């Protein structure tokens with residue numbers, strides 16, 4: 001399904017761009033290219049393709065279509081304070097799409113996240129630039145960016161930073177994630193060491209551990225360190241927009257508030273729940289920080305719309321936060337029940353997520369461990385093999401639900 005979603009997106013982007021920049025095409029052609037995929041995906045997709053077909057036939061309102069769906073991955077929002085925010089959908093890794101945001105207020109242009117280093121990412125940004133000028137009549141654009149705010153230290157969000165920094169754009173990142181950008185090599189080696197310790201404790205055999213560690217290093221080794229211009233703390237402002245610290249998914253994630261619109265990056269997503277990893281691997285990640293930071297945004301005043309780092313806008317932020325909290329509460333209970341018999345982290349991950357190929361295995365282990373950590377901090381889980389801990393250097397930990 002995910003693959004199909006991306007195929008439809010790519011085909012639709014091409015057609016929208018053609019239609020909105022004056023290339024002739026008939027409704028029949030539009031439907032022939034997109035309808036089967038749209039029907040299979042369901043939801044709003046068939047209606048959107050129908051509207052696009054109508055436009056191709058020279059009927060319907062282009063402006064309405066543009067404002068409802070966007071064009072070729074570019075959507076426009078206007079804040080109560082008069083800032084124009086463009087969501088630019090960028091494929092940062094194969095079939096992985098990030099939302100980059102360009103905020104224009106007067107002649108100030110701020111970028112929130114910046115795409116990756118891949119050719120597709122650069123190509124998508126070039127196309128977005130074209131759409132800004134030709135479809136939205138936007139006089140300013142990516143060439144006019146003065147400040148880049150990195151939402152957090154995950155490579156799909158910051159990988160392309162070198163390009164912007166090289167052009168003299170001021171780079172801002174939270175103090176807890178700055179070293180991921182500025183001392184990347186150190187960060188990878190230290191993190192790999194923490195992961196090695198974690199995997200040993202989680203109860204995996206030596207071969208699997210070596211494979212996962214190698215995979216971890218490999219997926220993260222594609223970046224060269226870049227200096228940053230400013231490290232942020234909670235509440236700092238960039239061009240008048242407030243950076244709110246939102247740790248948990250990543251130590252130094254910041255959500256950016258543009259008047260009544262909150263850019264939430266990976267802190268709140270509309271469909272998936274952001275990946276969790278235990279604080280034992282990286283401080284300021286973990287479910288405790290995450291839930292505290294969620295609570296903070298549930299009560300944030302004056303926000304009418306949330307725009308996430310992936311997927312579509314979130315019209316009701318508080319409601320989505322409640323759903324995410326409920327999801328983790330249910331998952332915590334599942335983990336507790338899985339530990340009625342003493343279990344290792346690996347066993348809990350298998351019980352929760354089943355067999356996972358490749359990198360998915362590491363993600364499943366981290367996700368399980370984040371929940372186990374939360375429960376053991378509260379004494380809801382206890383260590384079953386305490387006697388081993390007294391004399392083994394890094395023993396496999398077994399957890400048991402407390403009576």
Ligand SMILES: [Zn+2]
Pocket residue numbers: 152154249250266
């Ligand atoms: Zn992330």
Ligand SMILES: [Zn+2]
Pocket residue numbers: 154156157266309310
């Ligand atoms: Zn992300």
